[in-house]
Amino acid sequence: VRQRLEGKRVVICAGSGGVGKTTTSAALAMGLAASGARVAVVTIDPAKRLANSLGLDELGNEPRLVDPHRFAGHGIVMAGELWAMQLDAKQTFDELVARLAPDAAARDDVLGNRIYQQLSSAVAGSQEFTAVAKLYELDRSGRFDVLVLDTPPSRNALDFLDAPDRLTGFLEGRALRVFLAPTGLAAKVVGAGTGVVFGVLRRLTGVDLLDDLGVFFRALGGLIDGFTERAEGVKALLADPATTFLIVSSPDREPVEEAIFFRGKLADHDMPFGGLVVNRAHALDGADEADEDALRAALGDRLATKVARAYAEERALAERDAAAIERLRAETGDPDPVVVPQLAGDVHDIDGLVAVHAHLFAPS
Amino acid sequence: VTTAAPRRTAVAAGLLDKPLVVVTGKGGVGKSTVAAVLGLAAARRGKRTIIAEVARRDDVSRVLGGTGVHEDELAPRLHHISIDPEEAMEEYLVDQLPSRALADVLLSSRGFSYFAAATPGLRELLTVGKVWELAQEDRRTPGAEPYDLVVLDAPATGHGVAILSAPRTFADAAVMGRIARQGRIIDAMLSDPVRTGVVAVARAEEMPVNETLALEAALPESVGVHVDLIVCGGLLPDRFDAADVRTLEAAPPTRPVCAALMAHARARAQRAQLARLRRRARAPVVALPFVSAAMLDAATIEPLVRALERAL
Numbered sequence: 001v002r003q004r005l006e007g008k009r010v011v012i013c014a015g016s017g018g019v020g021k022t023t024t025s026a027a028l029a030m031g032l033a034a035s036g037a038r039v040a041v042v043t044i045d046p047a048k049r050l051a052n053s054l055g056l057d058e059l060g061n062e063p064r065l066v067d068p069h070r071f072a073g074h075g076i077v078m079a080g081e082l083w084a085m086q087l088d089a090k091q092t093f094d095e096l097v098a099r100l101a102p103d104a105a106a107r108d109d110v111l112g113n114r115i116y117q118q119l120s121s122a123v124a125g126s127q128e129f130t131a132v133a134k135l136y137e138l139d140r141s142g143r144f145d146v147l148v149l150d151t152p153p154s155r156n157a158l159d160f161l162d163a164p165d166r167l168t169g170f171l172e173g174r175a176l177r178v179f180l181a182p183t184g185l186a187a188k189v190v191g192a193g194t195g196v197v198f199g200v201l202r203r204l205t206g207v208d209l210l211d212d213l214g215v216f217f218r219a220l221g222g223l224i225d226g227f228t229e230r231a232e233g234v235k236a237l238l239a240d241p242a243t244t245f246l247i248v249s250s251p252d253r254e255p256v257e258e259a260i261f262f263r264g265k266l267a268d269h270d271m272p273f274g275g276l277v278v279n280r281a282h283a284l285d286g287a288d289e290a291d292e293d294a295l296r297a298a299l300g301d302r303l304a305t306k307v308a309r310a311y312a313e314e315r316a317l318a319e320r321d322a323a324a325i326e327r328l329r330a331e332t333g334d335p336d337p338v339v340v341p342q343l344a345g346d347v348h349d350i351d352g353l354v355a356v357h358a359h360l361f362a363p364s
Numbered sequence: 365v366t367t368a369a370p371r372r373t374a375v376a377a378g379l380l381d382k383p384l385v386v387v388t389g390k391g392g393v394g395k396s397t398v399a400a401v402l403g404l405a406a407a408r409r410g411k412r413t414i415i416a417e418v419a420r421r422d423d424v425s426r427v428l429g430g431t432g433v434h435e436d437e438l439a440p441r442l443h444h445i446s447i448d449p450e451e452a453m454e455e456y457l458v459d460q461l462p463s464r465a466l467a468d469v470l471l472s473s474r475g476f477s478y479f480a481a482a483t484p485g486l487r488e489l490l491t492v493g494k495v496w497e498l499a500q501e502d503r504r505t506p507g508a509e510p511y512d513l514v515v516l517d518a519p520a521t522g523h524g525v526a527i528l529s530a531p532r533t534f535a536d537a538a539v540m541g542r543i544a545r546q547g548r549i550i551d552a553m554l555s556d557p558v559r560t561g562v563v564a565v566a567r568a569e570e571m572p573v574n575e576t577l578a579l580e581a582a583l584p585e586s587v588g589v590h591v592d593l594i595v596c597g598g599l600l601p602d603r604f605d606a607a608d609v610r611t612l613e614a615a616p617p618t619r620p621v622c623a624a625l626m627a628h629a630r631a632r633a634q635r636a637q638l639a640r641l642r643r644r645a646r647a648p649v650v651a652l653p654f655v656s657a658a659m660l661d662a663a664t665i666e667p668l669v670r671a672l673e674r675a676l
Contacts, residue, residue: 017390018390018567018571018572284619284623290619290620291618294618295618295620295621298615298616299611299612299615299621303608303611303612306603306604306608306624307612307620307621307624308620309603310601310603310604310620310623310624310627310628311619311620311623311624313601313627314623314624314626314627315623342626342630348570348571
């Protein structure tokens with residue numbers, strides 16, 4: 001994987017949930033840091049044990065230096081620095097509002113609004129936006145040589161690519177202008193709109209909801225320019241030649257389809273594809289039929305039968321996975337995906353990271 | 365060593381008698397498969413069942429071979445719908461407003477479409493509103509027949525809970541008006557453990573087990589219902605005992621022997637996670653065997669249906 005990351009400043013690991021994205025991101029960051037770079041890995045929702053093993057403080061929304069001594073006993077020498085953080089979507093959103101608001105009153109108007117509170121925590125899409133917003137901020141800070149981003153466990157990775165557009169599209173488009181114009185929707189909504197549309201709207205939603213919405217849109221008005229600029233910056237960063245997207249998958253059907261779909265979307269968006277990482281592959285190179293006689297002689301009939309069955313299943317899985325990897329290769333145009341075999345043990349600790357790291361950084 | 369606990373699993377006996385069963389879990393755990401399996405099990409018991417998916421994913425119909433077109437019948441008594449918030453909005457307006465013409469005015473109004481797109485949570489509300497509509501004895505969709513059971517293949521856990529709490533959020537925000545009233549009616553169903561069941565889907569791995577336990581702990585507070593059943597999928601066969609393993613470790617490390625030891629280590633790790641899940645969860649846990657087929661079809665789904673049937 002090393003040559004694929006050569007000269008890259010931002011590495012984004014994308015893919016569907018449950019394929020080991022977080023572990024892959026952390027192992028990549030660890031490998032880059034070990035070879036001398038100052039690296040920050042932004043994780044979204046790490047397993048508690050992985051977070052603990054990296055010494056991630058749950059409360060901080062800023063990268064923290066991972067104590068290099070944690071790796072000392074695992075054969076990893078940190079020539080550089082590994083920093084890690086766990087993204088807090090709500091806090092990142094709040095910070096963004098605070099930074100972009102023209103004054104304290106505007107900030108408090110937005111932060112205190114019920115609609116905003118909904119938007120910034122529960123609703124789909126905000127995690128995607130905050131993840132890239134944080135990435136942008138860290139990139140601008142110039143504190144790190146490389147940033148590795150673990151994307152949210154979103155089923156539809158598109159949300160992620162579209163996050164900046166969705167927000168700016170809405171904000172800078174006519175939508176908000178309509179709401180914010182003195183005679184616009186917000187005014188009509190809050191005041192005594194008489195049109196059929198607003199009469200009907202009022203009947204459907206009641207007055208309070210419309211009031212909240214009106215206040216929300218007006219409060220947001222002061223932040224439009226900042227948001228727009230920010231989203232444009234984020235978009236530019238995602239398309240930058242020093243940015244690369246690694247698509248992480250497993251050989252299972254759904255992640256494979258998602259990976260292929262996402263590869264197409266990257267091309268549509270003109271965003272740089274850095275290659276595939278296929279985790280959890282069952283690999284038995286050149287495995288042929290079991291010599292059942294030899295097994296029986298060595299293990300006895302009963303155990304030999306069980307071993308033969310287990311072996312047959314492993315071979316079937318290896319064959320299935322090889323076919324999946326072949327399909328990924330053909331459909332994504334990556335001739336040589338990085339394949340990480342299914343590991344026997346758990347990967348949520350430093351040992352697991354080191355094991356994944358060894359496969360990721362193995363000379364091809 | 366874990367053994368099946370038949371008395372405990374019988375707790376989920378009444379699950380399919382509830383009009384709505386929500387299947388939830390993070391991505392990659394086989395949620396759509398479990399929704400399909402539950403739907404099949406219910407349909408075979410004579411229940412007119414519909415599996416509802418959200419936002420055009422169509423995973424269930426891929427499993428069962430349907431097209432994703434509305435309220436398709438995939439198998440006898442088993443229907444499927446992929447809920448599209450835009451269409452749910454149109455249906456809602458047509459149903460709510462005195463005339464189709466008025467609904468069209470609204471639907472073609474730019475101001476309204478901005479409003480709809482910009483209101484956080486509105487998509488979730490409309491989606492869950494449609495789920496509610498499907499579960500009504502007296503369907504609001506003209507000419508539609510009622511279902512005995514709606515199985516909702518909910519979005520991944522975090523969003524799954526958000527979708528269930530959308531009606532309450534709206535009811536609270538709107539306070540009065542029609543949406544508030546309807547939000548309360550829908551919420552009354554979603555937060556009623558008698559009418560709404562929840563199946564959490566997990567895998568016998570660290571993260572999915574943690575997430576399932578977290579969901580079980582959070583659900584009563586955030587929505588008002590509880591997890592009725594946990595389905596843990598993808599269990600590998602655990603075929604080697606301690607003596608076998610000692611023999612294998614002493615045997616020459618041929619490929620089959622190494623593969624067997626590898627499979628054993630994975631099966632063991634899974635059993636440990638399954639045991640942890642069983643120990644810490646309040647809901648009964650049903651384990652489903654691993655199915656190696658690249659694509660589930662009617663034949664490969666059969667052992668899963670049988671395994672789940674035993675728990676219901």
